[in-house]
Amino acid sequence: MWLRDSANQILSYLPILQPSQENHTIAALFRGVINLQSRYIKISPYCHAFQPPQESHLRLGVNLAYHRNKVKPAYDRKYTFDCKWELDSLASFLQLSSEYYNSTGDLGPFVKYRWVETIGVILDAVEAMRTPTYTLDGHIAPSGYTMTGYTDRATETTSNDGLGNPVKYTGMIRSTFRPSDDATIHQFLIPSNMMFARYLEATSTIMSKTNAVQAHNLTIRMRTMASEIRTGITKYGIVHHSLFGPIFAYEVDGYGSHNLMDDANLPSLLSAAAMGYVSPHDEVHLNTRLFALSEANPYWMHGDTLDAIGGPHLGPTKGWPLASIVRIMTSTDNSGEEAREEIRTILNTTDGLGGGSGFGAGIAKTFAEQGAKVLVADINEAGGTRTVESSPDRMKFHLADVAKQEDWKSLVSATETAFGRIDCLVNNAGTTYRNKCAELNSGFQSRKPTLEVTEADFDKCFTVNVKSVFFGIQAVVPRLQEQKTGGSIINIASIGATRPRPGLVWYNSSKGAVLNQLPMALLPPNSLLHTPKFSLLTTPILGNQIPRRGIRSSTSNPRQRHPPPPIRRDSTFRVLRRNARYPRQPLQISEQCAPGTAV
Numbered sequence: 001m002w003l004r005d006s007a008n009q010i011l012s013y014l015p016i017l018q019p020s021q022e023n024h025t026i027a028a029l030f031r032g033v034i035n036l037q038s039r040y041i042k043i044s045p046y047c048h049a050f051q052p053p054q055e056s057h058l059r060l061g062v063n064l065a066y067h068r069n070k071v072k073p074a075y076d077r078k079y080t081f082d083c084k085w086e087l088d089s090l091a092s093f094l095q096l097s098s099e100y101y102n103s104t105g106d107l108g109p110f111v112k113y114r115w116v117e118t119i120g121v122i123l124d125a126v127e128a129m130r131t132p133t134y135t136l137d138g139h140i141a142p143s144g145y146t147m148t149g150y151t152d153r154a155t156e157t158t159s160n161d162g163l164g165n166p167v168k169y170t171g172m173i174r175s176t177f178r179p180s181d182d183a184t185i186h187q188f189l190i191p192s193n194m195m196f197a198r199y200l201e202a203t204s205t206i207m208s209k210t211n212a213v214q215a216h217n218l219t220i221r222m223r224t225m226a227s228e229i230r231t232g233i234t235k236y237g238i239v240h241h242s243l244f245g246p247i248f249a250y251e252v253d254g255y256g257s258h259n260l261m262d263d264a265n266l267p268s269l270l271s272a273a274a275m276g277y278v279s280p281h282d283e284v285h286l287n288t289r290l291f292a293l294s295e296a297n298p299y300w301m302h303g304d305t306l307d308a309i310g311g312p313h314l315g316p317t318k319g320w321p322l323a324s325i326v327r328i329m330t331s332t333d334n335s336g337e338e339a340r341e342e343i344r345t346i347l348n349t350t351d352g353l354g355g356g357s358g359f360g361a362g363i364a365k366t367f368a369e370q371g372a373k374v375l376v377a378d379i380n381e382a383g384g385t386r387t388v389e390s391s392p393d394r395m396k397f398h399l400a401d402v403a404k405q406e407d408w409k410s411l412v413s414a415t416e417t418a419f420g421r422i423d424c425l426v427n428n429a430g431t432t433y434r435n436k437c438a439e440l441n442s443g444f445q446s447r448k449p450t451l452e453v454t455e456a457d458f459d460k461c462f463t464v465n466v467k468s469v470f471f472g473i474q475a476v477v478p479r480l481q482e483q484k485t486g487g488s489i490i491n492i493a494s495i496g497a498t499r500p501r502p503g504l505v506w507y508n509s510s511k512g513a514v515l516n517q518l519p520m521a522l523l524p525p526n527s528l529l530h531t532p533k534f535s536l537l538t539t540p541i542l543g544n545q546i547p548r549r550g551i552r553s554s555t556s557n558p559r560q561r562h563p564p565p566p567i568r569r570d571s572t573f574r575v576l577r578r579n580a581r582y583p584r585q586p587l588q589i590s591e592q593c594a595p596g597t598a599v
Contacts, residue, residue, distance in 0.1 A: 001036065001037075001040065001049065001050045001051075001052070001081075002048060002049045002050075002089075003037055003040070003041075003048055003049075003050075003089040003090070003092050003093055004048065004086070004088055004089050004092040004179060006033055006037070007033070007037070007092035007093065007095060007096040008092070008266075010029060010030055010033045010096065011095070011096065011099060013026050013029070013030075014099055014103060017030060017100070017103045017104065018104075019103075019104040019105065019106055021106075021108070027100075027104060027106070030096070030100045031100070031108070031109045031113075033096065034093075034096055034097055034100060034109050034113065034115070035109060035113040036053060037093050037096070038093070038113055038114065038115055038118040039053075039113075040079070040080075041090065041093060041118050041121060041122060042114070042117065042118055042121050043076070043079050043080065044073075044075045044076075044079065044080045044083060045090070045121050045122060045124075045125035046073070046083060046085045046125060046144065046145040047075055047080045047082065047083035047084070047085075047089075048082065048083070048084050048085075048086045048089040048177075049080070049081040049082040049083075049084075050079060050080055050081055051077075051078065051079055051080065051081050060077070060078070061081050063077070063081050063082050065082060065149070066082075068149060068150040068151065069083075069147060069148065069149045069150065070147065070148045070149075070162065071083045071145075071146075071147045072145065072146045072147070072162070073145070083147070084147070084176065084177040084181060085129070085145040085147065085175065085176040085177060086175060086176075086177045086178065086179060086181070086192070087126070087129075087173055087174075087175035087189065087192040087193065087195075087196055088175070088179045088191075088192045088195055088196070088266075088267055090122050090125070090126065090196065091192060091195040091196040091198075091199055091200075091267070092195075093118075093122075094122075094196070094199035094200060094202070094203045095195070095199045095202075095275075097110065097115070097199075097203050097206060098199050098202035098203050098206070101203075101205075101206050102202075107206070107209060107210065110206050110207075110210055111210055111211070111212075116207065116210055116212040116214065116215060116218065119203070119207060119218055119222070120214065120218060123218070123221055123222065123225065125144060126173045126196070126225075127144075127225075128142070128143070128144025128145075129143070129144045129145060129173050129174045129175075130169070130171070130172070130173050130174070131143065131144075131169070131174075132166075132167055132168050132169040132254070133163060133166035133167055133168075134166070140163070143163060143174075145176060146158075146161070146162030146163055147162050147176055148161060148162040154183070155181075155182035155183050155312055155313070156181075156182075156183065157183060158176060158183050164176055164183075164184065164187050165185065165186060165187065165253060166253065166255070167186070167187050167188060167253045167254050167255070168253065168254030168255055169254065170188055170232040170235070170236045170252070170254040171228035171229055171231055171232030171235075172188045172193045172229050172232040172233065172236070172237075173188075173192075173193055173196060173229065174187035174188060175187060175188075175189040175192050175193075178192075178263060178265065179191075179192065179263075179265040179266060179267060180263055180264075180265040180311050180312070180313040181313065182263075182311070182312050182313050184251055185251055185259050186251035186252050186253040186257055186258065186259055187251070187253065188232070188236065188237070188251060188252045188253060188254065189250070189251050190233060190237045190248055190249055190250060190251065190252065190269065191250070191266075191267040191268050191269055191271065191272065192267055193229050193232070193233055193237075194233065194267060194272055194275065194277040194278075195267040195275055195277070196226075196229065197225075197226045197229040197230050197233070197277070198226075198275055198276055198277045200222050200223075200225060200226040200229075201222070201223065201226045203222065204219050204222035204223045204226070207219045207222060233248075236252050236254055237249055237252055238284055239252075239258050239260070241260070241287070241291060241296070243291075243296060244287045244288075244290055244291045244296070245283075245287050246283070246284050246287060247260075247284060247287045247288040247291050248269050248272065248284060248285070248288045250262055250263070250269060260291070260296075260297075261297055261298050261299050262288075262291075262292035262297050262299065262309055263299060263309065263310075263311035263312075263313075264299075264308065264309045264310055264311050264319075264320035264322050264323035264326075265311060265313070265320075265322070266322070266326070268292075268309070268323070268326065269288050269289075269292055270288075270289060270292050270293075270309065270323065270326050270327065270330060271326050271329070271330065272285050272288070272330075273285055273330050274326060274329045274330050280330060280332055281332065286332070289330065292309060293309070293327065297309065299311050299312070299316075301316070301317055301318060301319035302319070303317070303319075305345075305348065305349055306319045306321070306324075306345055306349050307319065307345070308320055308321065308323040308324045308327075308345075309323035310323070321345075321346050321349060324342045324345055324346050325342075325346070327342050328342045328343065347383070347386070348361070348386075360376075360378065360387075360426075360428040360429070361376075361383070361386075361387040363426055363428060364376045364387055364388075364395060365387065365390055365391065365395075367424075368390070368391040368394040368395050369391070371394075372394070372423075372424070373394050373395075373418075373419045374388075374391075374394060374395045374396070375395075375396050375397075375398055375411065375414060375415045375418060375419070376388055376395055376396070376397045376398070377397075377398050377399075377400040377402060377407075377411055378397070378399070378400070379399070379400070379401050379402075381397075381399050384397040384398075384399065385397050396414070396418050398410070398411055398414045398415075402427075402429045402464075402468035402471065402472065403429075403463045403464050403467055403468050403471075404471075405471045405474075405475075408471045408472060408474070408475040409475060411475065412475050412476065412479060416479075421479075421483060422476055422479050422480065422483075422487065423485070423487045423488070424487055424488045424489070424490070425472055425473075425476045425487070425488075425489045425490070426490045426492070427468065427469045427472050427489070427490065427491045427492060427514075428492045429464055429465075429468050430464060430465050430492065430494075431460060431461060431464040431465065432461060432504065432507040433453055433454075433457035433458075433460070433461060433506075433507065450503070450505045450506075453505075453506055457506070458506050461506055461507055461510050462506070462510050462513075465507070465510035465511065465513075465514060466510050466513045466514060469491055469514055473489070476489070477489075491514050491515075492514075493511045493514045493515045494507075494508070494511040494514075496508040496511050496512075497511040497512040497514065497515040498512075498515070
């Protein structure tokens with residue numbers, strides 16, 4: 001259980017949260033998360049991820065980083081999964097508490113579940129992280145938390161034997177790691193201090209209404225600390241930028257050094273108004289927003305498809321849709337155009353099935369641009385309709401589930417009715433299941449990931465990935481044979497077919513089946529079969545499920561009857577290449593597809 005992640009997951013239900021003391025309600029779910037987080041914080045206030053509670057009888061996770069990292073204070077693996085000091089984790093607990101109370105007016109969980117005691121633990125923990133690096137007489141001051149990691153990634157460890165880079169006292173709280181799990185450069189992380197101050201103020205109201213003996217003193221401590229953090233942010237966290245004027249720095253050290261950037265992960269500078277720390281019309285915030293959404297921000301990622309803030313966790317060129325969502329939430333554009341444009345961008349980049357979006361949409365649009373007439377098939381009607389709007393004269397949409405044989409019959413009929421013939425088939429639909437080894441390189445390792453794949457997972461994977469190609473070939477190849485003019489079939493496979501990835505055994509097998517479908521003997525003369533194999537593509541089918549490895553793109557042409565077609569720089573595979581995380585040499589498709597019709 002990650003404190004930040006579990007809080008954000010449950011907060012998504014806030015719009016439908018209603019006061020209720022009954023079990024099996026949204027309110028009970030909120031109370032359960034608050035109670036469990038409260039319990040964990042008292043065990044390890046500097047840690048951000050915890051094991052399943054003992055009463056759940058779930059097996060404990062295995063964190064390989066435990067033996068590589070040196071953390072003080074030490075943590076017990078029976079209760080704690082990983083221990084990175086991220087100030088926003090505690091701020092998330094405060095936010096969850098505040099939002100529940102504001103929506104329900106219910107003081108119950110804050111009295112019943114030793115919540116008051118947890119707040120005392122939080123205040124003591126963060127106070128120990130407000131200290132400067134040096135004492136007045138020049139010695140190293142005690143630190144509440146230190147950490148060093150044995151790693152080949154600079155963002156996974158800290159300098160100065162776990163102390164981090166030196167800081168002066170500012171009133172703010174040091175955070176060893178960012179919400180992205182990356183180590184801070186300067187330890188006063190401004191967005192996290194903003195969030196902590198904002199919700200420390202909010203939860204002081206809850207504290208003042210409890211009848212606990214220590215409530216009065218804790219309320220004063222909470223409000224005083226929040227005020228001191230705000231003062232520190234104003235004094236040390238605002239710097240002058242030559243282009244944008246006064247802006248918030250991302251990190252500072254109190255000595256005058258600062259890190260000017262923003263990161264997609266929350267809390268971020270972009271989210272300052274969304275979290276309620278500043279007004280949406282605050283001058284410094286607006287200046288900072290302009291900075292964060294410009295090339296002056298070193299982690300502003302821009303390209304043909306997505307313009308958004310990224311971060312060092314995934315590295316250069318990786319924009320995050322999360323940042324686009326925050327941009328919408330913080331927009332002051334009364335016309336709504338900024339929000340609409342971001343929504344269009346998100347819709348065009350976060351769905352990877354069929355021809356309605358992702359690679360399927362890119363392939364369909366490229367065929368149309370090159371002169372082909374295209375029938376786009378997708379189970380997603382909204383996405384498919386949106387795709388054909390880019391070229392309504394050359395593209396038609398047909399609602400279909402390619403895993404159903406009867407839908408393929410209607411697809412062929414619709415294509416011949418609209419365009420008279422079929423010259424090219426692209427089988428692009430694909431799906432997978434959750435890779436339980438996804439975080440292998442981050443220290444997580446599931447013991448039997450392949451054996452945990454359900455029959456339903458397996459059936460869906462093979463039905464969509466393999467059976468759809470089988471149905472497509474059965475429906476289209478007879479038409480190509482009758483036409484006697486040849487054609488092309490493109491089956492989108494995966495590098496997992498020949499270089500399997502951990503945790504995706506049955507997905508790899510399904511793509512291996514795709515790679516070997518359709519004997520060339522079935523095809524009429526002048527026909528061509530392509531089965532491109534890509535890996536780590538930026539669609540949500542796989543998302544971040546595959547551990548980092550070397551990446552390759554390749555193509556397979558078994559028993560090719562004729563020489564490969566001439567290279568076309570604007571071919572479909574150029575579309576795929578642009579969407580690959582690690583592009584290699586572009587691959588080409590047959591020119592036979594361009595003047596004809598694609599399904």
